[in-house]
Amino acid sequence: MSVDESTVRRVAKLARIAVEDHEVAKLKGELDAILAFVEELSELDVDGVEPMTGVTPVSIRLREDVVTDGENAERVLRNAPAREGDFFVVPKVVE
């Protein structure tokens, strides 16, 4: 399996990482190499095998449905790159 350059651009878009034109060919080569490496898995017969989603067979624990946190605006916002009052500031999202 190998990817073409438009796939590299599409994946970068999905991953929300800006990729410069001159980087695309190099990335394509690297992704191809990794995909070739994992290609080995296709020789295994995995029919009827359960996919493993977690290591320990734990059931999700439930807790009381009560508020345990909150009123921490200052702590939450302390690391914000841009803020105004108790809000994060971002570029305009809706016109």
Add this chain to the structure above:
Amino acid sequence: MSDLLDFTFADARKKLAAKDFSAVELTQAYLDAIDAGRGLNAYVLETPEIALERAAASDQRIASGEAGALEGLPLGVKDLFCTEGVRTTACSKILGDFTPPYESAVTERMRAAGAVMLGKLNNDEFAMGSSNESSCFGTPVNPWRKTGSDAALVAGGSSGGSAAAVAARLCLGATATDTGGSIRQPAAFTGTVGIKPTYGRCSRWGIVAFASSLDQAGPIARDVRDAAILLSAMSGHDPRDSTSVEREVPDFEAAVGRSVKGLKIGLPKEYRVDGMPGEIEALWEQGAAWLRAAGAEVVEVSLPHTKYALPAYYIVAPAEASSNLARYDGVRYGLRAPGRDIVEMYEKTRAAGFGDEVRRRIMIGTYVLSAGYYDAYYVRAQKVRTLIKRDFETVFADGVDAILTPATPSAAFGIGENANASPVEMYLNDVFTVTVNMAGLPGVAVPAGKSADGLPLALQLIGRPFDEETLFSTAAVIEDAAGGGFTPERWW
């Protein structure tokens, strides 16, 4: 008082209790060592004020008979653990000067037990790497050098700073994390002891996430006993991590020195990989001979899906990473690069903030999770993971108590030596360690010999789930038989 650095924690603990020296004196000795060892680039942030303040508090608790299990232990903390009020970056530019308003569960436990934080240790960016060369703070230097050479070697990765600091005595013990070998491989490269416990033993709460179904915290320490003391203090149930198990934590130290007589040790034939260097093979045989001499029964076992572990890992880990790292968007913390609209801001922030290896893994992860490829890659890899786990279950069901393997395919290599290697070649560093994460098992790396060039080499022991005790007993036998000599000669 540079000889203060010679004590393991087990020994220092007695001296502290006897008031032969104070926790402040011990801490100061390490702060001085850090000062002198700055060229090793093990620390990315030093916190001497915090250290001295906590050491003074330790002295008070020792004086009032309230010493905890790690009281006065000068500890280095991998920069993947959030530390309250102390910059935590995962050694990525994207986290900038992120200063957590909370403490990770593991370091909180260690602090409550009396550990004294000296600072934050270097690691590969987001723990992705096997040489610590992807850190935004540069590469830590292995305190070991080849005989007759002054070429700088890597300390392994991703916990390279932790391993270098413990080996060079810039801390008495360190926290580390292991997703595919990131505790065991650097421990092996530096002549230190590193254990990745069973998945679920340590809480992941407050540790910067890489691949959540594989990540586990554990210690890197000077010897097996210290590793056992540290792991007991790090372990335990935490309701904030839903994968943390409700299980009593044994006194792991009590397992050190326990006889291995009658234990069945498996040697997996699939680990005899093509091109394995003769000295690694000889080390492995030597380890088996030592365990036999100590009364263990050594048998050959088969783990038939071993060769699929690494490719499956390089689907599962990047997939989880691409999802976990989606949170770095420049909105709530860390780096932000300006953009005309919000999407451009995300894209530019992430392009500027992530290094090459992290970007590569996010892209692979995004690809294998994307529509049309999800079943062919991701679900298939998860199925292979089931087969890998089953291999181990079969061997353990046959009565094998622990599995002995080499820890790494080679000794430490030079910084920059693999600059032209493909990403895949670098991934092969984890060929012996990654199966353990895939199956969620405990694994320990213990120094067992030296390469022809005089560099430390290690063996790995893999145990049944939640049976770290057998690993400590068995690793201690190897440590004793190897006879020490794993302190690097000081040149820095």
